[in-house]
Amino acid sequence: MMLDFDRLVFAPGVAMVANTVFVNAGLDDAIVLSGAEDIAIIPGTPLFDLVGRVYENDNERGGNGDDLAEFGGRQCYRSWRKGRGNAEYIANVQAMGHGSVFEHASMAFQLTGVSRSLTHELIRHRVGTAYSQESQRYVDAKDIRFVVPPLIANSYDPEASEGVAWKLMMKFRESCQRALDDYIEIQPMLKELCEQAHAAADAGDVKLATSAQKRANEAARAVLPNATETRLLFTVNLRQMFHMLTLRGGEPADLEIRRLAVALLDNCRDYAPNFFAALEEQVGNDGLAEIRSANLARF
């Protein structure tokens, strides 16, 4: 049997669900605490400009990742009165390699349509990150989807019914369906096995009874492929995101995580456009989108 097309995923889902901005009242307090309230009202000072951007939309919270990084950086030298505009300021701090300034601001992304093999690579990025990933032990996989490897997806023509790409797509669908069939077949058997073991050990224990399903799922998932879709909340600060996009957006990276890196960069630009201006999206030698970083000091 062939897996239904609606169970195939051809691109990741990326949504920025949260990011760090200023609490405006808190910024006011911070300026007073820093003894900089006189400077904050002088037009043309960096602090005046920063406060203006934070209050731009007249909300209780405002500003973006670039603003928070500048606020952090200017703490270091009390440089509230004189200096570069935000874009030049950020570029200069990047060039100096003063990376900790970019750890104050974080973004949280909902990611869907990514494979378990992708997340195995993603979670290797340990510093400045947080991950909350869907559990294959608690969530039953019988309705799961599968991520088509980009090498197959990019060559596949839905109108064609022959050729290597078509053949590979058919093979992929067959293989996923087989795995799914096996999962669905062995899952209840595993549960039964577990319940028998539990009954023999301690009949009537409610905790043991409820964990039988979890035990069955955790064993049954062994037959699912790397392509199995997963979902997660992924939080990352600006510094790590830059590092990650540089490593995972380039030609040596796996194509699926490279595609995710490009999609993440698009989202990042809305939140910290000046910081991420140092990363360029371009077409690689293989004809696919890739990320290149401008010639910066490593931070």
Ligand SMILES: Cc1cc2nc3c(=O)[nH]c(=O)nc-3n(C[C@H](O)[C@H](O)[C@H](O)COP(=O)(O)OP(=O)(O)OC[C@H]3O[C@@H](n4cnc5c(N)ncnc54)[C@H](O)[C@@H]3O)c2cc1C
């Ligand atoms: C193209 C590619 C191929 C890869 N292939 C493989 C592979 O075949 N096998 C494999 O196992 N992995 C592989 N990796 C994963 C790689 O080795 C890293 O684990 C991954 O890229 C995370 O990078 P990181 O350690 O810099 O990130 P993080 O863990 O987030 O660390 C960020 C930075 O913090 C510093 N840091 C973190 N921890 C320490 C520490 N303990 N001591 C000192 N400094 C620290 C380092 O400067 C580091 O760069 C590959 C990665 C890429 C991009």
